[in-house]
Amino acid sequence: MKTDLSLEKTPAQPAAPFASIFRQIIQRPETSIVILLLLLGAVLSQSSSAFLTPSNLFNILRNNADIAIAALGVTLVIVAGGIDLSVGSTMAFSGLVAAIAVSLGGTTAYQLPSFGLPPLIAFALGVLAGALVGLINGLLVVKLKVVPFIATLGMLGVVRGLVVGLTSGQTVRNFPVEFTNLGQGFLGPVPIPVVFLVVLALLVGLFLAYHVWGTYIYAIGGNETSATLTGLPVSRVKILTYVLCGALAGVGGVLVVARLGVSAPTQALGYELYVIAAAVIGGVSLSGGRGTVFGAVLGAILIGVLNNALVLLRVESYWQQAFTGGIILLSALIDRLRQRRS
Amino acid sequence: MKTDLSLEKTPAQPAAPFASIFRQIIQRPETSIVILLLLLGAVLSQSSSAFLTPSNLFNILRNNADIAIAALGVTLVIVAGGIDLSVGSTMAFSGLVAAIAVSLGGTTAYQLPSFGLPPLIAFALGVLAGALVGLINGLLVVKLKVVPFIATLGMLGVVRGLVVGLTSGQTVRNFPVEFTNLGQGFLGPVPIPVVFLVVLALLVGLFLAYHVWGTYIYAIGGNETSATLTGLPVSRVKILTYVLCGALAGVGGVLVVARLGVSAPTQALGYELYVIAAAVIGGVSLSGGRGTVFGAVLGAILIGVLNNALVLLRVESYWQQAFTGGIILLSALIDRLRQRRS
Amino acid sequence: AAPPAAQPQRPQPQQPVSEPQPGTKPLTFVWSPKAVNNPVFDVARRGAQDKAKELGITVEWVGPESADAQKQAELLDAAIARKVDGMGISCNDPDALKPVIDRAMDSGIPVITWDSDSPNSKRITFYSLDNEAAARKGAEIMVDLLKDSQNKTYAILTGVPGAQNLEARIKAFREVADPAGLQWVATDPCNDDIQKGIEVVENRLTANPDLAGYFMAGAWPLFGDINAMPKFQQAAKRGMKTVAWDILESELRLLKQGLVHALIGQKFYGWGYDAVGILYDIVVNKKQYPPFVDTGFDLVTTPEQADVFLKKWETGNWRD
Amino acid sequence: MSKLLEIRGICKRFGATQALKDVDFDVDRGEVVGLLGENGAGKSTLIKILAGVHAKDAGEIFIDGTPASIHTPADAQRLGIAVIYQELNLTPNQTVAENVFLHHMQRQPGLLGKLGLIDRRRREHDTLALFEQLGIHGLDPNRKVGELSVAFQQLTEIAKALAFDARLIVMDEPTSALPDEEVQHLFEIVRRLRARGLGVVFVSHRLNEVRAICDRVVVLRDGHNAGGMPIAEATDDKIISLMVGRAIENLYPKRPAEPGSVVLEVEGLTRRGVIEDVSFSVRAGEVVGLAGLVGSGRTEVARAIFGADPLTRGTVKLEGRPVRIRSPQEALRLGIGYLPEDRKVQGLILGMSVRHNLALTVLRQLAFGGQIVDWSRVDAVALAHAQEVHLRPLRVDLPVNALSGGNQQKVVLGKWLAAQLKVLILDEPTRGIDVGAKAEIHALIDELAHRGMAIILISSELPEVLAMSDRVLVMCEGRLAGELSREEATQERVLALASGKK
């Protein structure tokens, strides 16, 4: 009996380079989200001339740079096989630390301390505070062997509680303009938070792709037992991912404070789910070992474009969450289709 | 040659019955939480005479019956290897459906429709609505193969959005007393929601322990590939867990509406994390295949006692969240210690 | 001694007289509440829509799902990109919304604030009650209600800790109440959640069963069924006095039952109806407004006054 | 009368891999057929099609001469086909009884049973009865499967497959995790089944086992039928040349060693409850075999030396210097490598490419300043090592899970080649590996020893230990029961020591 030729649907002959590149592209998980973004962009620019203006696009990026930056960190943790639910709280905490450090003192009757430190030092302190939260997360997970979900859920509460408790629920404000500039200013035509995002995304992306520890992170997330038995410094790498995640959430948190000009105890409340969603929509696998920073940033941008679209498309505000949820599902479904294709 | 008994990792010597029972107890993950509850109870009854009164204890149970009942459902999903982030939204949705069904209509000018249906029918409709959400979750996960985290995160948004959108942010109220009684009434000395909790916990517990499908759920969560190869109806069982989870969240949601006498769009906002935390604190493993309903209920009670304790111990309100987070961490650490012991 | 009578101070916002001009594209205003999941803003929305219909303009309701300054700013940025004709904002935070408001004003979109202000921004005017004045008034009533009581302890219920207007109310209340001899026991947050609000009140009354007064800086638990709060009912029956914010239908009924003793009301409907009128005046009629338009506040302490407001809820007619 | 099972013209492809091409296969009642072939020849794929796990692209399956449509594992079970898969398919958190009767749970009598309620007592009873029938002893039906040794897990798996009335039993490498005596025991069971008229398909890479139990062999090569013959005609050479298309010169290419100085010295190694007072030394260029029954503690010794488990007592000396190894990381830094017994769970990052897996141990050395990876250098080094282990296909960009078992094992070995070790501990390096690859791995072991590496070889396949080692240490119940030189080491003496007889 001869082999039925019709079985060979995809010929094994050397494919044309174009086809091969095409296949590589369609195999990348980031592709689905790019498709979705293009679709959304097409609809939006069709129905509103406001969408495709540089100022609108930059605004979207500026407004979502913090989520995107936090998503970079969460990507590291998730790729290494963990999870961090405390990012929202960490953002608020870092923001508060920077705010207290930089604030010139308020005008209200009950006052929090304020130190009027130079903006960059305040920025560094905020990021440091985030890294500290990350370090505690890491130690809980690695040294005390608490499940990441529970460890970081606990820290979500503790850190948010700290923010509310330290401030007695008050806001911190009155910052020098050099500080608020970090959130509100421009570098040329580009909003400064976007500059931060681009630089950090490049750094983290290069770290994952080219640094020894980046490869370790993928290996640990791929199979922690094997990584341990291969002699990799598993504990240290895992702690590092949490520390970096905390620090990056810290950067995001400080940038929000600088952008809004105020640190409120409710800041970034519940953002953990959005940050994680950004990463996962962008193709980061929750079971570890897979995903890129590029995808996570795209995921965050998608969420941002969505918020923008709500207003541009005149979606009633009451339906916004349904809309966002729907797009998350849609992105998952497009991803399924893509996987079938390839 | 006879098969060597030493193949078994732990020596099979017959232990003294007491020591063996003790070891069995200490090996159960629920033990940590019982210890923690006893500790908390001791501290509380020491510092506040109000704590150990039946009315206070029943109140704690009544107030947390909804979270506990939702935790039953989430336990099923998690044991089968999934996750359901949409429980909070589902609770609100079910509550709203029951509220609209049962409401006698208000006297205000702006009104949502109301149908004045009999309370039990309204109850059933609410639970059905929850089951429907669960069904969609299940289909997304099983048929469209969307990762559970993303599928249910999307549904979290869609369902909550639906609630806000349908009500335009308004509340639904004015229920017949037979309906509110389901939340506020007593059966003998026992609050009715607690009766619901006990009955449902027994049912779900027996289902998991003695029903064929209960065993399937553990098998699927323990090793899905193996369950598939064994010929188990994996898809149907997984869908069932989501449906039951939705229905149980629905029961919880309707009971809250009956207890509060109002359905608000913010109801159970963010409860998913508490419900999941209750299950996980109670020993349900997020990687599937392990955990009991009993543990999940204990977890929910712990969270409830905690909220009560904060006020009884006069913890400054601003620090409450830090405290709750701390207890979550503490329970995880006690669990670690227990595991070392055994 | 009877509690002081209600003193409805009602400045008459200037009713715009202009008619919609035929032939031109209808104006579009964006009206932004702090959160769309909060029922008190629903009345404002209806007011805004009623006014929009009268004026032949469009009012879009654009707000974050739940109170979040960051998200609100983001949504308003999109509205600026669309070049709408005007915006009315209830600010989640004065400073956080300032850059957006300034951006809007700089790009020629007039902005007013209502309910919650951003005083340092370029916004044209602020339409609201004076939170602190109203809270002080509430405190005076509480002091008076408890003047014959031996026990002078009271607790405060708040929503999300840190919310600007809530903090202002609490601060002003205590500035009057504490020096007058009332003893503050605790301030409990309920995160703007009805369920949590009910549980917190019940827990508080378990811990302090002899509390003499309760100040609720928002109406959260009173949205629910009073039977959900047996301890609160008991406390009220033995004489606990409650002063609560807002004049909602459910609160009015409680007041009539004698379970709640004073209600401080904001002009929900006016946040939409009157404030849209003001912005229309500014845009179309080029009217000048002072930086603050005090709406005054309503005070309900007697069943008769309660009936007046219940009537408004029933008819939906808030205009007179 | 038509045969029990007839398979005609089965084809199956996975993406670019044509796993099966026009394969015919049949089994009659009361017949044990050996299904042989190299790693990746398509044996498991054929079995999984028969079991309803994979859908066939073309071909037909007949049971008793009637066409059978098998789409799910449940379909196969209905037709009386029981399968023991190559990978263990058990739920670790459930008990033995729950696992055995997972798909055929005992229900309560009457209405309760109709409602789906389980009769636990009867399940336990039936499990014991089944064990009795199969001659399995010492296995408690209420133990959690995860707490059992691999051998007992394998027995549970076998019992699970036989828990219902099957007419055809398919066993995909059931013996790779079984010690010798259990293998004999399994054969006993198989013979009993054959006598009852059942058909059996038996897959194994150990030819002596095949000859001991099968009536006939069928060989697959590259996904198609390469031939078959009755067992009487099947010599090793014939089978091997059908499998690999050439003769294998020498399965155990061991050159005489010239041991150098002592590299590794272990004294009084103790891990409470598992290993007790183990002392030995290994010289450079020497292969020391570590034999023993399953559970005798060989793996534990290896893990303890490698720092994977904490020691209770004992010292390790490397080149004369005492060292304290607290983690695999430290072991690696000192030049000790460990090839674990379960490559998928412990040895490889399945989702990563061959390149990454090969380079993990030396990534730091291949990086600028020990930090920034030079991927072109990594590629070159990975390719060199892939060549050295004869990886097929010779591509370093494939994900490891796209390779056959033998080639996966070569990747683990290659990973340790890259690391420039002084000591390499090999734990079951040829488990589940076909003869061709086995010979290659043996050659590699020999080559490494010749380059001066000190090697500890743990294997449950006695011929392998005996042929490849310069010296054999025998373990019994966590202790070193004796040491035999290459000349002294015979099957009998090793077994005697391993089972505790002197």
Ligand SMILES: Nc1ncnc2c1ncn2[C@@H]1O[C@H](COP(=O)(O)OP(=O)(O)OP(=O)(O)O)[C@@H](O)[C@H]1O
């Ligand atoms: N699920 C799958 N997806 C893609 N390729 C597969 C899959 N399963 C098997 N293959 C490929 O099909 C071929 C046949 O594999 P199969 O597992 O049947 O080999 P085998 O003969 O059982 O080998 P071994 O002796 O190593 O178990 C191999 O090239 C393998 O890589």
Ligand SMILES: Nc1ncnc2c1ncn2[C@@H]1O[C@H](COP(=O)(O)OP(=O)(O)OP(=O)(O)O)[C@@H](O)[C@H]1O
């Ligand atoms: N993780 C573990 N926890 C508890 N006991 C274990 C564990 N791993 C192994 N054991 C037990 O330790 C003893 C030694 O097992 P080990 O795996 O070292 O044996 P082995 O000789 O290597 O046999 P195998 O061929 O199964 O690998 C056995 O009794 C085994 O059951």
Ligand SMILES: [Mg+2]
């Ligand atoms: Mg195979």
Ligand SMILES: [Mg+2]
């Ligand atoms: Mg071993």
